[in-house]
Amino acid sequence: MASPATKQTVRPLDTLRFDTSGPPQITGVVTDHLRLLGARADRPAPTDGPAAGTTLAGGGFAPALATAAWADPASGLADEATVQAATGIMAVHGRRDGTPRGLAVDYAATATAVLTVQGLLANLVGQARGGAAAHVATSADRAGLLAVSQYLAAAGADEGEAAETCAGGPPFTSADGVLFELETLDAGAWAAFWQALEAPREALRTGWRPFQFRYATACAPIPAALHTTARSHGWDRILAAAAASGAEVCALRTLADRAAEHDGAAPWFLTPTAGGVPAAAGAARPTGPAPGRPLAGLTVLEAGRRIQAPLAAHLLGLLGADVIRIEPPGGDPLRGMPPACCGISARWLALNRGKRAVEIDIKAEADRGRLRDMAAHADVFLHNWAPGKAAALGLDADDLARVNPALVYAYTSGWAGRLDDAPMGTDFMVQARTGVGEAARPAGEIPAPSLMTLLDVLGGLLGAEAVLAGLLLRERTGRGVRVDSSLLGAADTLTGPALRRAARGEDPRRPAGFRHPLATADGWIAPADADARAAAGHDLRGLPTGEALSRLREHGLTAAAVTTELPDLHHDPRFAGSISRDAHGAPAVPDPWSFV
Template identity: 80%
Template sequence: MASPATSQTVRPLDSLRLGISGPPQITTVAARHLRLLGAHDEPPGQQRAPGAVTLTGGGYDTAHATVGWGDPGAGLVDEATVQAATGVMAVHGRRDGSPRGLAADYAATATGVLAVQGLLAGLVGQARGTAAAPVTTSAARAGLLAVSQYLAAAGADEGEAAELAPGGPPFTSAEGVLFELETLDPGAWAAFWRALEAPADAMRAGWRPFQFRYATACAPFPQALHTVTRTHPLARIRQAAALSGAEVCVLHTLAERHAEADGAPPWTLRPYAADRPHPSSRAPSGRPALPAEALPLAGVTVLEAGRRIQAPLAAHLLGLLGAEVIRIEPPGGDPLRGMPPACSGISARWLALNRGKKAVEIDIKSEGDRRRLREMTGGADVFLHNWAPGKAAELGLDSDDLARVNPALVYAYTGGWADRIADAPMGTDFMVQARTGVGEAVRPEGESPAPSLMTLLDVLGGLHGAEAVLAGLLLRERTGRGARVDSSLLGAADTLTAPALGRAARGENPRLPAGFRHPLPTADGWIAPCDDSAPAAAAHDLRDLSTSDALARLGSHGLTATAVTTDLADLHHDPRFAGSISRDAHGAPAVSDPWSFA
């Protein structure tokens, strides 16, 4: 039975005890987030099953999560083998023309957040009448979720919107300074390059691959554009950006990020005032209990006004946990529904984030439609958006505005910078990667820093957004009041780079050794050794062996490795992920839920 609401609860996990065991790359992330939410460590000496994260006390039945690398027998034993098998290495390596591993523990980090989500969802479900059920997740599931948009595109009825070929930012100034460029406006793109006297044909040819680099994880624009920036000093490049409306961001090092890091949590939760009036509240006590076997968020209504990846993914995860998700789309519908490649006429990439959601068209520029949206929030549990900073307040749709309509509402904003960085550039995935040292963290020592063109922070930011919403819902169950929750791409970056920033804090080199997580070529593909086996495996020349023979040779020397997935379309039939990938009603590849409750 869940604890009664109490005005003394200020964090959702206050009075709960935390037990941890399992792979530290996963459980360290989960433990930090659970402690930030109020859980405190159980006394030492408690026995826990391997890979277990538990929460006890507070009047709840024990919440139990099992975490690991992959299914037994799949040969996935660590971060390197998971990245290789799930296609992360393939997508991240598109810019370079061959698979390469992320030097950061991306899949493990995402798994830690998924474990927290599962535990929070289970506690919310308990408070609403569902039975306590252990949750299981893994780094393999996290990896598949991370590539789900690319996987959907690989299985679509048509080709990609832009060429899949090596190339992409960052650019280099005349002084050798690496920088990212960002604009969503083709006019600003053209004006920037005209100001630098770039060839007109290169400028025109470069826009499409640059525009679609979010979708393709590569940007094979003409080499002439790189040549142009190398002829101009950074001051001139900044001037061109200011005149055109584009933005540039110099790549920061991990040492620079460590020097300015404020130690803030990856999200914030602000409960509404206890004395707020309740004209149309959906307070938890007013809802009927759910069947014990229901999904944790059954009966929860989420309104999502999301663009691109971050907010839509957060809402998608809430839908997988049982919530009804209603997308707020502009008149005519979300234009991204038509973004190629398509399955049955609908964007495969859009389906990966939005399948199963309902949609309502709202013109937020119209006062009448804004009034209609406010009325809709009166019957909702969550309102989630990622509009530009200040837009919600300008429209009269900020948390204070909607709390007057529904004081039990969980109002969630997934943004870029969380107002934590002075003079921050545009809050997009690649700009946040550039500004926070991710470009160094994902590449080992000896390689030029470069933000990944795989949308690392949009995906991890979406995971943080869903985590924050679940924390807000649990806090509401315990206090009877709604809350505002904020998450950001900056918070996601800090979560991902935490181990590297920790090395910087200890005076160590924050970057990992040269050659770290480089897969090895075979006669017909690539293999990736696990991190522990990599130094010894690199001593073997496997280029004349088939992938299967190369794996057998390493295995005969006691070394563990797995085949690297190079074509994401092959994942559908990969025995390492049996039953994990299906087809939706439109024929698009669909990744299974990242957790199971049983």
């Protein structure tokens, strides 16, 4: 079909309408994002039913349909708590504490909602490029497996983890009671910070490796002497030590703090790029996509580090795009990050398998010219460089628009320039600054950012969503688009319900004991949220897990066994056939959506 283009199109879903129904934890985010992208609701969203259903139509497109379930009904997974339990989210998040712990935010549901919107946008992009309409399906259990995919890959590797996986980790506490996160990527700055506070040399030496690899292990068994050192100094002294060393510290903010400053901005921004002459709408791709692969034939250049941008590009690749990684001379150093499968980092494979790689030295003018030439023939350029770096290199959106006016230029950052006093834009610092550390734990517990990379993963999902929105806007207008997403946007999306409670003057945190698994004789079970209070009245500690689940079922209560060892997911009947191994032997989770 011809691209539905109109001069009145300002947002990618302008002139389209939608209706949705299903669990509010999923449909609330779907509704918010579709509205922000320009669609209008046909009617208020009902909140009943075990699965979310969304129809998006108008603007010259055939109706795009999406369904999002918690899981296959046969699995017994029926809500956020049981999905977190089964997919390993509770196990990974709980590593810092030494026992499985539920996230007090609706993480799997939020990720499922973003995946649903991705599927709808991909469907429309495929239609605009001559493909057929499709029905896209996703589920919270697949979203949960995607969220832990790096940890699962590492657990199935040929060697042990990069650092010990024992309980422990930040935040630290000052003498005057300030909870704070510490961040540095430099061992010298780490040592200088603790030396300024007169920490024992052996403690700062042995503490660096678990601190450095906490992104990978989701725990950080830092020597107790470093926590003692922090508690012996006031906040002003700690700020001075950070300033002198080059490390950064961030005091944990509350949800009320974040609600008071929240500007209500969307989690991404789409801006038509300047420079060049607009391409004809729909003219960029001479052939349509293959069935079920709506981005087939499109090229994505990705210059990403760590998780956020590589995951966004990985998702675009799963949708059919040809993804080319831009790596420094000698290749991405993270390819060698332990643990490895057949000599390649298992964690790296989880984010980058299937991509092609080109080595380019962006510090060299000749190589920057090569990159511009590649961008001239690409559809998307995606990066997460430090703020200002692209402009300094002559590789910003306006620079590349001069060689390709139809390019979708995507920047996934920490803060999107929205906060003047923002610290380093890494996962744990953004969690600390935005109140996620408080939202992730129920009332009565000390706030602490999760050491599971919550925002990097959700930020990657939002980055892919933003690129798909940019591609659709390009198809409808013929113009290139700059899209900006951020970890800040991911934090606000994840904590949205808590921020709204805080804005109303209510307690934004979930009640004490929320989503705490119950111990059995040989493991743990997690009751569904609606049945948690009743389930807590049963003493299950003397019963094997299977018998404990049966007892609860006899009383009409829903619960799920908690996955405590990620390799067990391979043989878990709740995910039969879902988890495979790639060509290097690394565990691979299933695609998060299917198109029919």
